[in-house]
Amino acid sequence: MQKPLLLEIKGNSLDDGPGIRSVVFFKGCPLSCTWCHNPESKTIGAEIGFEAGECVGCNTCMNLCPEGALCRDHPFFVDRSLCNLCFACTEACPAGALRRIGKPAEIETIVADVLRDKPFFDTSGGGVTLSGGEPTLFMEYCGQLAQSLKEKGIRILLETCGLFDFTKFETLLYPFLDAIYFDIKLIDPAAHTRYCGVSNGRILENFKELHIRAQNGGVPVLPRTPLIPGITDTEENIRAIADFLVSCGATEARLLPYHPLWQEKNRTIGIAAKEGHSAMNNWLENRTLEACRTILLQAGINL
Ligand code: SF4
Numbered sequence: 001m002q003k004p005l006l007l008e009i010k011g012n013s014l015d016d017g018p019g020i021r022s023v024v025f026f027k028g029c030p031l032s033c034t035w036c037h038n039p040e041s042k043t044i045g046a047e048i049g050f051e052a053g054e055c056v057g058c059n060t061c062m063n064l065c066p067e068g069a070l071c072r073d074h075p076f077f078v079d080r081s082l083c084n085l086c087f088a089c090t091e092a093c094p095a096g097a098l099r100r101i102g103k104p105a106e107i108e109t110i111v112a113d114v115l116r117d118k119p120f121f122d123t124s125g126g127g128v129t130l131s132g133g134e135p136t137l138f139m140e141y142c143g144q145l146a147q148s149l150k151e152k153g154i155r156i157l158l159e160t161c162g163l164f165d166f167t168k169f170e171t172l173l174y175p176f177l178d179a180i181y182f183d184i185k186l187i188d189p190a191a192h193t194r195y196c197g198v199s200n201g202r203i204l205e206n207f208k209e210l211h212i213r214a215q216n217g218g219v220p221v222l223p224r225t226p227l228i229p230g231i232t233d234t235e236e237n238i239r240a241i242a243d244f245l246v247s248c249g250a251t252e253a254r255l256l257p258y259h260p261l262w263q264e265k266n267r268t269i270g271i272a273a274k275e276g277h278s279a280m281n282n283w284l285e286n287r288t289l290e291a292c293r294t295i296l297l298q299a300g301i302n303l
Pocket residue numbers: 048064065066067068069070078082083084085086087088089090
């Protein structure tokens with residue numbers, strides 16, 4: 001069984017499903033979306049992060065780094081071509097400016113952690129959300145985690161990019177889920193490949209399969225579209241999504257407004273700003289959101 005690294009377990013979330021939830025964020029994703037709001041979740045391995053604003057300039061880290069990988073003249077402070085990920089610096093940093101991104105966790109530890117909030121789940125209609133990154137990269141692990149949570153009476157929601165092996169998913173994880181939030185970003189396969197790193201054929205097929213099951217009493221599946229300025233929020237793409245959902249018989253969807261704060265997160269893990277995506281420097285405009293809403297509502301999709 002492939003064991004994942006976790007970014008964090010975030011308690012008291014009101015944004016990742018109904019009620020009060022604990023969100024388990026997995027590290028690693030089969031997509032590589034240009035606008036990813038959690039860029040530290042893209043790669044599967046551990047990373048080092050540096051928050052310049054937190055650094056108090058004590059030089060503890062620079063004095064102990066065995067590789068000489070920390071340098072004030074480096075644009076990201078950490079020279080990742082030299083760093084061996086020993087994490088001596090993150091352990092020693094007194095300010096929390098250097099941190100390890102991605103830690104292993106045993107299933108029993110996660111269950112014990114989230115179980116403390118079960119009274120809040122029960123009174124609010126909440127539960128645990130598996131998110132990321134992409135939880136289905138670790139299908140067996142997530143299946144066992146979901147089963148353990150289910151046995152404790154906890155409801156489970158999966159947030160997914162939709163790119164997974166359906167047969168494995170149906171066997172290992174699906175039986176333990178109570179709801180699925182399924183991202184549909186772009187309908188045009190070439191655009192999907194360009195902006196998300198892979199084509200979308202299997203994603204759309206997986207949505208269709210899940211929706212058929214939902215219509216027949218299976219796990220409810222909610223399609224979601226992040227509105228990325230100039231990329232996914234175009235009239236052409238939203239109309240194509242509306243047509244696709246109508247062809248599946250879907251009657252409900254959710255739009256996720258964009259924010260550009262991920263660009264600062266990129267810097268903390270040593271990724272420079274990309275050129276050619278200037279529209280993504282802006283927040284989503286209300287009139288664009290309304291235009292997208294109108295297209296879907298006119299197609300009979302509730303939001
Ligand atoms: S993780 Fe280790 S090698 Fe990398 S910067 Fe920190 S101390 Fe240096």
